[in-house]
Amino acid sequence: MRAVRLRLLAALALFGLLPATLAAQQATLVSGVVTSEAGQPLSSVQVAIPTLGVGAITREDGRYSFTVAAERARGTASVVARRIGLQQKTATITLGQGPVTLNFTLAASVSQLEGLVVTALGQTREKSQLGTAVQSVTSDQLNTTHDPNVVNQLAGKVSGVVITGAGTQGGSVNVRVRGFTSITGNNNPLYVVDGVPISNGGRGGDPSGASNLDNGRDFGSAISDINPEDVENISVLKGPNAAALYGSRAANGVVLITTKKGGVSSRVATQITASNTWDRPSILPDYQNLYGQGSGGQFKYVDGQGGGIQDGNDQSFGPRLDGRLIDQFTGPQQPWVAHPDNVKNFFNTGQTRDGNIAFSGGSDRTSARLSLGGENVDGIIPNSFLRKVTALANGSLNVTDKVTATGALNYVRNTGQNRPGVGYNSGILEQFVWFGRQVDTDVLKAKMTDENGNLFNWNYNFHNNPYWLQYENPEKDVRDRTIVSGSLAWRPVDWVTATVRSGTDFYRYNIDQQFAAGNLNFSDPNYAGAFSYLRDVSSENNTDLLILANRSVTSRLVLNGTLGGNVRNQSTSTEGVGTAGISVPNIYNVSNAAITPSNVQFFSNRRVNSVYGAASFTWDEWFTVEGTARNDWSSTLPPGNNSYFYPSVNSSVVLTEAVPALKGMGGLSYAKLRGAYAQVGADAAPYQLRSTYQGFSQKFGANPLYTLTNTLANADLKPERTRSTEGGLELGFGDNRLTVDMSLYDKTTSDQIINLAVSSASGFTSRSVNAGKIQNKGFEALVSVVPFRRNTTEWTSTFNFSSNRGRVVELYPGLQTIVLGGTWSATVEARAGEPYGTIRGYGIKKDANGNWILAGGLPQRDTLQVLGNVQPNWVGGWNNTFRFGNVSIGALLDTHQGGKLFSVTNMFGEYTGVLANTVQGREVDWDNPGIVVPGVTSKGTPNTTTVTSEDYFQSFFRLHERYVYDASYTKLRELRIGYELPTSWANRMYAQSANIALVGRNLKTWTKVPNIDPEFNYSTTNYQGMEFATLPNPRSLGFNIRITP
Template sequence: MKKYIFLIVLFLGIVFEGFAQNTVSGVVTNYESEPLVGVTVVIDGTLTGVTTDADGRYSLDVNQNDVLVFSFVGMITQKVVYKGQKEINVNMISDNYNLDDVVVVGYGTSKRSDLTGSVSSVKVNDLKNTKVGLLGNALQGMASGVQVTQTNLKPGGSVSVVIRGKGSVNAGNGPLVIIDGVPGGFDQIATADIESIEILKDASAASIYGNRGSNGVILITSKKGVAGKTKVSFTAQGGVMNMVNKMDMMSAQQYYDLINSEGIEYTWKRDELLQLSRGETTDWQAAISEQGKFQNYNASVSGGSEKSSNYLGLDYYDMDGIIKNSNYNRITLRFNNDSKLNDWAHMGFRLNVLESKIKNINEETHELYGTIFSAVSAQPTAPIYGSDGEYFDGFLNTKANPVAMVDLLDKSTKVTHITGSFFVEFTPVKHLSIKTNNAATLHFAITDIYENPRMGQHYATEGVANITSSKSRYWQSENTITYDNKFGDHKIKAMVGVSASKSEAESSFAQAKGVDSVTKYYNLGGGSEFGPNSSSASASTLTSTYMRANYNYKDRYLATFTMRADGSSRFAPGHRWGYFPSLALAWRITEEDFMKSADYIDNLKLRVSAGMLGNQNIGNYLYQALVSEGGQHFNYVLNGVLYTGAAYSSIGNTNLTWEKSKQLDIALDYGFFGNRVAGSIDYYYKQSTDLLWNVTLPLESGYQSSYTNVGVLENKGIEFSLNTININKYNFQWTSTLNFTYNRNEVIELYDGKTDYNKQIFVGHSLNEFYMLESDGIWQLEEAAEAAVYGALPGDRKIVDNYEDNQINSDDRVFCGQSNPSYYGGLTNTFKYKDFDLVVFVTYAGGYKVRNSLLRFTNSYNTKGNSSVDYYNNYWRADRPSNKYPAPRIGSSYLNGDGTDAILEDGTYARIKNLELGYTLPKRWTKLLKATSLRAYFSVQNVYTFTKYTGYDIEASAQSNPYPGSRAFIGGISINF
């Protein structure tokens, strides 16, 4: 009997085991393993659930095979089946297309689901893909339609940001950058202080900024404190940088052999012969370069109560470049405060203080004087120091010793930038808010230069020092009233506002000669000769009114109308006001009843927008006739006294007004399978008219130029973005983000109908398309008679006679390719396994040509300087009739390829921009430090570039004196308390 009772009890235990409740607990974290507060954890199909606490922990009673659903705003919802685990820890993945995300738009915010315009959001974590660069670099490859290029690779170098193609010739193509409501620049905020970045790309999104929005708008919002536990964060990163793509130049012996074997007339200097006798070669690139260093530290404290919250951040950034004595350092202090005065009013304060210093190398555009060009072309037989112990100064095609330039040129720019803003927002009645936001900016900059006479023949025989100082002030006042209400199925949100701003700038320049190397620019009065000295001042104002109305019916049909009127003092009286309307419509197809059965489709929204934007990005007073003073044409000597005259430099234009941009956008947003596959597809059309064009005038007019409104420029293209969650199970996650942009740029109309040869702009072609002579290999011995017709010899570069008149001149030029990429984008793959994470970030561009200025030296000997080893091995000789490089001759036309397509190369590239491996310490370890999270990582920047380009760096190819590219090895740590 006992045996049967035991079996019955055992059977019942097995049967009811699945109904016995157990307690499961765990921690929910974000990608960086930081705890997430307020994550909802519920049992699927029930109302039973909890939320995570301040440490991201939860505890819940569950049954066997229950499905736990983890959800959080901005994160992909995750489901986990309970199989008896004691602990279930979940790492949430960001939902880049979460429809409930709040997106910052001009003068307000909006839910992503309510957007009708084209707005791209860049997540804070994505900004970390670029460690060494500043904010501008971090945006590269992050959003479709946004082309970011680091045009200067020096420490603190600038970036070019173009949204949806270049739409202007003389009025700039960079977007309007707004930081916490105040116009600014990428270098004016630390990346670690950024909360969010929104990029407004179409007319509907950007027209609220009217006259400044034609090139797009980038809205940057800084971090602020959150009520609750005080959060302390600290990050530190540092590493080294090495030059990549160093030019492989001839050795001293190869240089000597080339000159002697080709019978080139050259008188060897004693110091060169001594170096040759010792078998030594001067590697000028190595002589001016070194291993670069980088470090960046950021500390922040944030927190507060429901009444008041604060954020305090301190950031220090320092980089020593790979070229000696090039450096950039910056310290940034940010303080943000938000206070709730009562139930219907709150206020906030923003303060950002920045102090920076950049130490530059010689970047003169003339290749004979630039540091990099000099290092590439200087003869390898020349020593760094002569037998007299001084810097060697007997160069053939460069006017200064490259090492002397990096050792002795003292050139630095110091900047102090202060921005403060204060806002108060009232809600006197329900649904109505009134906000006033007032801001001011002070910017001080001073550039000190001292040219030591020991630098070389290009420089004065006595020291020259100069100081350029500038000061600018900016203030603005913006005041808005917003009404937001819902009536049944109808939602209405309307905003009206007025703004006023003023910019003032002052600058001065002073120079002295005969200054010694000790006092330099600190005592200009100690010089023997002074001037030219100058000073200037200017001011401009902008007054605006604007409004925006949003209508939403059943979260299904959306409409946005925007209107802005701007009055700018930069334009002629009677032409100062511009009006910029836009209209956008959207249809959320997934909200229709017939879509309810398609449960795998989470989001399908059709958007259409059209409108007009403006551009006022020119100098002040250009509608007036301007006078230039001084210069060799205006100096006269009478009775031994120097008199300086003045003359008109530009003619006035009393009709000068806005540059206008008409834009159309048709788009589809999509999301499938719980937004595991999401993105958007946009077609855009942008036509710029009344271009602000600085037209060069004939000399007989008596004027140099005149600004006028002429010409039409067109951009049209397709944008595609895709975010996917490829794998999310077994403690392994793999997500991908891809964006692609195709853009076609075309000049439709110019002031004379067809061309502007001065700017190389032609109707029917893309902006700045290459228009050059066409090379066709090398003249061979059997072509001697034909070559003679053109005054050439066998071994000279062959230029195509397209005009067929038996002579080579400008009439033979042809279009050789566009200078702007026709497509570009970025790809990010992120892998995470337990506490390890790996990021692989790739950028790419193609469909264009680049001008490699270095080829003038490396692929010929026409300039008497050094050439590449490849040239030495493949130049034309009678006994080696190469068709690759011309013979080493001096003075023969087009030998170095200048003015021909021989200096053009394919610009297509794909670059592994960042490869980063990180490890997050488990909670049991971070608890010992009283920390909430701690992550360490190792990153390699600019891992490899797939390209046919042979210069230093494909992105800086447009530079006439390019700073070499580098590969960086960075280690870092971030800890949160």
């Protein structure tokens, strides 16, 4: 009986232990939410158990979940939450005892020394293991003031990168990473979105005078198509060393854009953002309001074409604006008075409205995100509009435990209407430099045409009514763009992943422009108007096969390997037609052309095949050495020279891990040395190997006419070669509350592909050759500090500094200079032995003591001479963020110091007498009357000759030295005051979180350059440093709302 009882008790004990045994074999669901210190949900945070290889990515609402399989759910495990730009956190959980809820609060990481960064080919690496300079900017740091162009949001935030915005809304943005690498070729960085290279092609206006086909308009750069709300982070690979795996496209650095993705969750997360900003011109010229239109103090209007007294003149050296009655364009015997705000009132208060809604979600096997955005810009120029619609869908699917598929589709439609012209002859501001200060622009707005339907204006010799130009000469441009990509990844073993990835960037660009009869710039006065249209189609496809390996060879040695190949196909085609005259008004069609139309039609194709590989070894987490290699075969180079090999090597040593005794010395918490060497290059543009033909509109009888292009081809071209050496030191103090990241670099590009002038007797004007060398040396520093942190109050401060000097070492034998561009006899040049971007023009004659040598009392023109250089001495940014509980304040100062610019606005503003400084010497009140110019005669005696104010200021025409200025400026680039609503308040709005902020951009500029914004840009070309009646960057002020339901 006792034995029976023992057996029964044993059975009961086993039965009692069964639930515990079963529980130990059950899968464990780990879930939670990740928020910022202010309580705002954080998306794209990686939450994982690294030892088990399982995890998930948070969605828009900050939620995540993943499951640990039953057979692995034993004991305890460390869960790590990490995201680029945030401080990593780790927590320990117990597996196998039911679901686990684990929430994280992550603080912003002021330190850029450790953590994850995105590197070449889209790989995520530990920054402490990198031997090259890479800087990342997260979405929280980027989209603070909601500039529509995501690249503008990098200004002042990344060391070594110079970003110049365009005054034209929606215009091109010029980006230079570590200076100019190519003398006449492309100097723009490569842009890569989620591992797929995309185009940044665009149509920048011609600042020196427009053709009928482009009207000098700046249609912007294609990178502006990326919706800032879709960007998770941007990593900048600074120069060839970090970007070497991109081979022939790596010389100018790479901008890697990672978009937001969906995460694992039981419900669909939603995020809504909306912003509204109002825009005004930030800087306008300082005008005089004492004298009106005319010359020599005289004016009387008859027909605005010279029929009266100086009425065809477009200067303001006329009678004093004292209220006397004078015949004017508004009627006979009108009060002769100033209109001080006539230029200011021409500009509208622009408005930018944008909104975005994003949905994300997923499960253990799938994730997806859908984002829909819209942007409406009513420009500061009357009747100018920009509209953008974006849609991005991406997702992933775990087909099996070893196979994962991803896909993304991004569609963008950009529409512009009546974009203003830029530069001289076509820019709106050009006629506000040649201007009568008595002109009432309100009259021009109210009456754009006369009783016969013809142009109504104050002057009919040189200028169009600016309102008539915007309302009666319509322009419309539409860019439809599709970026599609997909990948299939196979993981045969835990440490190897093989991926096939393909992406295509395709866009179609249509530009239609119409010019009404009487347009003084773009239509023949004998005809009923003019028109032009352009059609651009561009496509780029990249297909990669990529094998990645990450293996712990021993407990202290880790191997990372990359092996891959790429096939790149690019094609472009352009066709356009324009005519300066049509027969019947308002019928803008080729069949109505009264003058033989000019036309353009061309296409180009390029293919590059590549293989590449990389291997890195990390010892004990403190020493890493990496080597990379890539070989490209380009269709644009001759068979004997179309293969080129690009190697690189880099290494890093974390000193504080190698020698632990260093920690604590002088407060040191982290120290790392790094160094790198790389060779990269650039191939030729298509069709430089063989001479090509271009067609004419005219015919010879019934036969078409063709002619060779002006450039003689060269079948022996070689790729440009860039060799770069880089070293760096990274330091952290006080548990990394103070960090310093410094870099020194030296890069030289040789075998430059340039067009060399040849004798016209050859039948050509230039020949493509390999010649020339340019060198860039520089220093960069990024300093981050947390001066104060206590409870919910924190102040973080980041300062970046960079200085680059680019020098043209040599050109072709016997060639001293290459002119990059110019206007009014002033040029920007690449001169052998001098810094790149030399401004050259006429100086003012001086004696040995620096006194002006005068003739007839006026300054004289000296010889052509070097007047300066466009490169800044240094650039920097100072970014501060203050947090007080739920309130945050952010301010960014962006500064460019040194360098020179030549200003046409100031030259002609003085010539025409519209600027405030030109009132000197006009009446008895000034020098009794006239001006005695300080200086000496040709005999060296002091000048005593009195000249008129008009003669004095007009004598400086093409004396460029007077109008070359120090281009230094500092801008209050960004200001943001935000408030995170308490959770209880947000819940009443049926939301988990809500944030509202006041935002401002370009609020203040400090500069010594008179009358203009020294930050100007017409396109992404190398022709910089010359200002042509440019539009100022707009000053923006508004608000932003972000809601997570």
